[in-house]
Amino acid sequence: MELLLRVAIVFAAGLPGLLLIPLLIGACLIGAWRGERIGEILGLGCGLGLLMEGAIAAFMLVQASNFVARMYQVRWGEALGFLLRALFFPHARTPVGHARDGDLTAATRTSPLVRIGGPGTLVVHESCLVLLERGGVFVRLIGPGEHRLRPFERPALVLDLRPQIRRRQVNAWTQDGLPVQARLELGARLRWEPGDAAGEARLIRMAYALDTGSRDRGYGVDWAGELADEARNRLARRLGTLWFDELWSPYTSPEGAQAQPPRFAGEPAEQRNTRGIPERPPEDAPIPVRWEQIREEIRAELEEQAARWNAQILHFAFTPPMPRPEVEPLIRQAWLEHWQVPWRGWVVHMQSRAVREQLRQRELARAMGQRELLEAITAVVREEWSAEDPQRGLHRLLLRLVELVQHWAQPEMALLTPKELLELFHHLQRIIQSPQGDTGGASGGAGASPAFPSDSDLE
Incomplete structure (x- = not known):
């Protein structure tokens, strides 16, 4: 018993x-x-x-x-630690996670603080905003600082407060079927102030609207990329409504003017200052103002979109819409050989660019020729001019200088203008006729050369 x-x-x-x-x-x-x-x-x-x-x-x-380990795909020790903290230490400080540079750090992504949730601590750096969830439902938005997470409260999305710059390639087809391409650049930033409930609500709606659910690229929301894609689509549609000649015309259509297809053989339009391009020197062709109009229109549309996201457009620009590389030679050849294409504006641009390149090459060749001429003059002066007796050999020196200048006198280059040539001989004359004590410092060494061409008296 x-x-x-x-x-x-x-x-x-x-x-x-x-x-x-x-x-x-x-x-x-x-x-x-x-x-x-x-x-x-x-x-x-x-x-x-x-x-x-x-x-x-x-x-x-x-x-x-x-x-818990199987459910949230964490290690068994991490799951045990989470259960102990949730049961006995609901206000524990560890583990500690970090959000910086518009995303969670690599160590934080794999921690139980993100996979399961709190308790724990999340340190948000000054360039981020973090959206917290609990049970798959949004709980609160936290800004920069150190925040304690309640049980099962975890970071879901991260917003970057730094200014963002995005670049996109734009491919479009004009009204007459020519493929053009351009590159756009968009700069924007988010506006956030603590205590602004309306602004935070717009940020929260934007973040969940752009969330794809995939975490392969991190927890950051690429809102700037979405805005740049929207700008690319709008620019492509806008370019598709214009003819190629209208796009490159340096003139704008008057208010209420009916759009007409470009005329053949480069003829100007019937109305003045419409889509036709009159004859004018190629180097005097202005930049088409239509590009600035397109930029302002698209920026105004983007600012409306950004206002709904509580964002601000910093700058928006795009490069000139150029024809694709495989099409540009065909346009040039058709214009030069047949003279029966309507792309007068593009041809004026090409001629203007060719003239500018020709002038640049001419100035570059002139500068290089001047340099070689001055080096040759310096070598002649070193050989013929004696610092001990400047008057001896003066006639021989001047003859050699005249031969040298005649040798370099190329009309197509115009290395030295008459004024520059006169200043050169005046300067050499001053050097030769100067006393020996004044010139000794300038040519004290065997390889020293007289100062040229800076002369305050001649200037």
């Missing part, structure tokens, strides 16, 4: 819940009625019961850790 009583007490002590106390009281009463030692039996039963309850709790904790 005593053995059965002990087993009953141990079994009663090991049962959880409300059955534990009544069974223990009943076991004590039976032991007192039988005259047994109640203290010894009760102590043994409670010890064994606590041991059994501890084993059951450990078993359940292990099973829960396995479930």
